[in-house]
Amino acid sequence: MLKVPNHQVAGHKAGDGKLGPLVDDSGRFYKPLQGNDRGSNELTFYTSFSSNTRIPDHIRRFFPKFYGTQLVEASDGSGLQPHLVLQDLNFGRVNPSIMDIKIGSRTWAPQALEDYIQKCLKKDRETSSLPIGFRLSGFQIYQNRELGFWKPERTSFQSLSADEVKLFLRKFVSSNTSANLDLQPDCSFASIVYGGSTGILSQLLELKAWFEDQTIYHFYSCSILIMYEKDFVSNGKIPCAEIKLIDFAHVYEGKGVIDHNFLGGLCSLIKFVSEIITTPDECTTEASPKDIQKNQIYFENGTS
Amino acid sequence: MLKVPDHQVAGHKAGNGKLGPLVDDSGHFYKPLQGDERGSNEVSFYASFSSNTRIPGHIRRFFPNFYGTQLVEASDGSGLQPHLVLQDLTLGRVNPSIMDIKIGSRTWPPQATKDYISKCLKKDRESSSIPLGFRFSGLQIYESRELGFWKPGKRSIKCLSADEVKLILRKFVSSHASEEMDSKPDCTFASVVYGGSAGILAQLLELKAWFEDQTIYHFYSCSVLMTYEKELISNGKSPNAEIKLVDFAHVVEGKGVIDHNFLGGLCSLIKFISEILTTPDECTTESSSEDFRKNRISEDGAP
Numbered sequence: 001m002l003k004v005p006n007h008q009v010a011g012h013k014a015g016d017g018k019l020g021p022l023v024d025d026s027g028r029f030y031k032p033l034q035g036n037d038r039g040s041n042e043l044t045f046y047t048s049f050s051s052n053t054r055i056p057d058h059i060r061r062f063f064p065k066f067y068g069t070q071l072v073e074a075s076d077g078s079g080l081q082p083h084l085v086l087q088d089l090n091f092g093r094v095n096p097s098i099m100d101i102k103i104g105s106r107t108w109a110p111q112a113l114e115d116y117i118q119k120c121l122k123k124d125r126e127t128s129s130l131p132i133g134f135r136l137s138g139f140q141i142y143q144n145r146e147l148g149f150w151k152p153e154r155t156s157f158q159s160l161s162a163d164e165v166k167l168f169l170r171k172f173v174s175s176n177t178s179a180n181l182d183l184q185p186d187c188s189f190a191s192i193v194y195g196g197s198t199g200i201l202s203q204l205l206e207l208k209a210w211f212e213d214q215t216i217y218h219f220y221s222c223s224i225l226i227m228y229e230k231d232f233v234s235n236g237k238i239p240c241a242e243i244k245l246i247d248f249a250h251v252y253e254g255k256g257v258i259d260h261n262f263l264g265g266l267c268s269l270i271k272f273v274s275e276i277i278t279t280p281d282e283c284t285t286e287a288s289p290k291d292i293q294k295n296q297i298y299f300e301n302g303t304s
Numbered sequence: 305m306l307k308v309p310d311h312q313v314a315g316h317k318a319g320n321g322k323l324g325p326l327v328d329d330s331g332h333f334y335k336p337l338q339g340d341e342r343g344s345n346e347v348s349f350y351a352s353f354s355s356n357t358r359i360p361g362h363i364r365r366f367f368p369n370f371y372g373t374q375l376v377e378a379s380d381g382s383g384l385q386p387h388l389v390l391q392d393l394t395l396g397r398v399n400p401s402i403m404d405i406k407i408g409s410r411t412w413p414p415q416a417t418k419d420y421i422s423k424c425l426k427k428d429r430e431s432s433s434i435p436l437g438f439r440f441s442g443l444q445i446y447e448s449r450e451l452g453f454w455k456p457g458k459r460s461i462k463c464l465s466a467d468e469v470k471l472i473l474r475k476f477v478s479s480h481a482s483e484e485m486d487s488k489p490d491c492t493f494a495s496v497v498y499g500g501s502a503g504i505l506a507q508l509l510e511l512k513a514w515f516e517d518q519t520i521y522h523f524y525s526c527s528v529l530m531t532y533e534k535e536l537i538s539n540g541k542s543p544n545a546e547i548k549l550v551d552f553a554h555v556v557e558g559k560g561v562i563d564h565n566f567l568g569g570l571c572s573l574i575k576f577i578s579e580i581l582t583t584p585d586e587c588t589t590e591s592s593s594e595d596f597r598k599n600r601i602s603e604d605g606a607p
C-alpha cells in the first residue's frame with residue numbers, strides 16, 4: 001500500500017490531488033518521473049551510477065539505492081505512471097530532524113538551455129547560493145512529543161544571509177529550538193551530531209575527498225540531506241546522523257574535470273559546520289533570533 | 305631609471321605610448337593606478353593585507369611585497385601619475401617561463417554593477433572559466449637561446465577545452481613547447497617543476513589549505529602566476545618554481561564565508577597538475593598537437 005511520505009522537506013509533494021513521491025512499507029520510495037528531460041536524466045544518472053565500478057563503496061553509501069522503475073498509481077489520480085524506485089531514506093526513522101541543502105553557487109550547467117540558465121541564475125543571486133555556495137531547500141526539527149516538529153515555511157529560509165544560515169545550522173543541533181525565537185540556540189547536540197568519527201562533519205569530509213578527485217559526474221542543483229534522531233540523543237543513544245545526496249535531474253558528465261562548483265559549495269558548508277563544533281557557545285553577531293522573526297517564520301499550523 | 309618589464313604575460317602593457325607598468329633596477333614594479341575604482345580597490349587590498357596580522361608567513365610569501373604608492377612618470381607620456389609600488393616578481397630571473405592563470409569559475413563579485421557582471425559572465429561562459437574553474441590570461445615558455453620564447457596570442461589561449469588546457473600545462477614543463485614540433489609534449493621537467501616538496505603542486509596545496517579556512521578576503525578575477533627557469537634545470541640546478549597571486553582590483557571582504565569560488569577553481573587546477581605528475585607519458589586523447597594548430601594558436605595573435 002503506497003502512501004504520502006511523512007518526512008519530506010523539499011520538492012513536489014503528493015497529497016491533495018498533486019503529483020508527488022510515495023512510499024511503501026518495505027523501505028522503498030517511488031518518485032514520479034518528471035516531465036521534460038528531468039525524469040529521464042535522473043533515471044540515466046541512477047542507472048549509470050549503480051553500475052559504475054569506479055565508485056568506491058564508502059562513497060556509494062551516500063547515495064540512495066536504486067531499484068529501477070515501476071508503473072505505479074500516481075498520487076494525482078492520473079493513473080499508472082512510471083516512477084523511479086529508490087531507497088526510502090526515512091525508513092525506520094521515528095522523528096527525524098532533516099535539512100535539505102542545495103550545494104553549489106551555480107545551480108545551472110553550462111550545457112543547459114538559455115531560459116533555464118537565466119531562471120537559475122536569478123535564483124542563485126537572490127538566495128544564499130551565490131554568496132555562500134549553498135542554500136537551504138528544506139528544514140524540519142523535532143522538538144518533543146508535545147510540540148512535534150518545527151517546520152518553517154520555505155519562503156522564510158530561501159533567501160538567508162550568511163549569519164541567518166549559521167543560525168539555522170545551530171538551531172538544527174539545539175535542544176531549545178522552539179517557537180520562542182528569542183532564545184539563542186544552545187547547540188547541545190553539536191558535538192554528537194556534527195562531530196565525532198561518524199558524525200556529519202566526518203561524512204562531509206569523506207565526500208569532499210572524493211570530489212577533489214572524481215571527474216565522472218558534475219552535480220548541478222543536487223542536495224545533501226542531513227538527518228538525525230533527536231529522541232535518540234535525548235535517550236542517550238547515538239543519533240544516527242547521516243548525509244545523503246539526492247536529486248539528480250541535472251547531472252552531467254565530468255569529462256575529465258572535477259566538479260569544482262559542487263566542491264566549492266561543499267567546502268563552504270564544511271567550514272560553517274566546523275565552526276559550530278569549535279565554537280558552540282557563540283551566538284550570531286549580525287542576526288539574532290529576533291531578526292529571523294522579522295523574516296516571518298511560521299509554524300505549520302499557520303501561527304507565527 | 306624606469307623601463308618596460310621584459311616578462312609581462314598579461315594585463316595592459318606599457319610601450320608605444322600606452323599606459324602600463326614599469327620596473328626599476330632594484331626589484332620594484334610600478335603599476336599605474338587604474339581608473340574608476342579598480343586602482344583604489346587594489347591599493348586598499350594591499351594596504352589591508354600588508355598590515356593584517358592574521359595572515360600566516362607561509363601564505364604571505366605567495367603575495368607580492370607592497371611598498372606603498374608613488375608618483376611616477378607614466379609610460380604613456382601623460383606626466384606624473386600615482387602608481388602602486390610592488391615587488392618585481394621577475395627580478396633576477398633569466399628567461400623565465402610564466403603562466404598567468406585566472407582562478408574561479410566566476411570572475412565577478414555579487415556586489416558588482418549590472419554591466420560589469422554581464423560583461424564578466426559573458427567572458428566566463430565563452431572561456432574555460434565556467435567549465436574548468438580557471439582560464440589562461442597569459443603565457444610564455446622559454447625554448448632555447450636560438451628559438452627564444454613561445455608566446456601564444458592571448459586571444460588564442462582563452463577559450464580552450466579541457467584537453468587543450470592539459471596540453472598547455474604539459475607543454476609548460478616540456479623541453480619543446482612550440483607548435484612547430486609535431487611531437488607530444490615530453491613533460492621532461494614535470495617532476496622537478498610541478499612535483500617535489502618545493503614544487504608548484506606543493507605550493508598550490510599550501511594555498512588550498514589556507515583557502516579552506518580563511519574568511520577574510522574573496523578574490524575575484526585574481527590570477528595565480530607560475531614561474532620557473534628552464535635554463536637552471538639544464539645546468540643541473542633547481543628551477544626556482546614559484547607561484548604568486550596577482551591582480552587585486554576586485555577583492556571584497558569575506559564576511560565570515562570562505563572564498564568557495566576561488567577554492568573550487570584552485571582545486572580544479574590542482575587536479576590537472578596532479579594528473580600530469582602521475583601520468584607524464586600520456587598524450588591528450590581528444591586533442592593532439594595538430595588539433596591545437598588548427599585552433600590558430602600563434603605568436604602575436606596572428607592566425
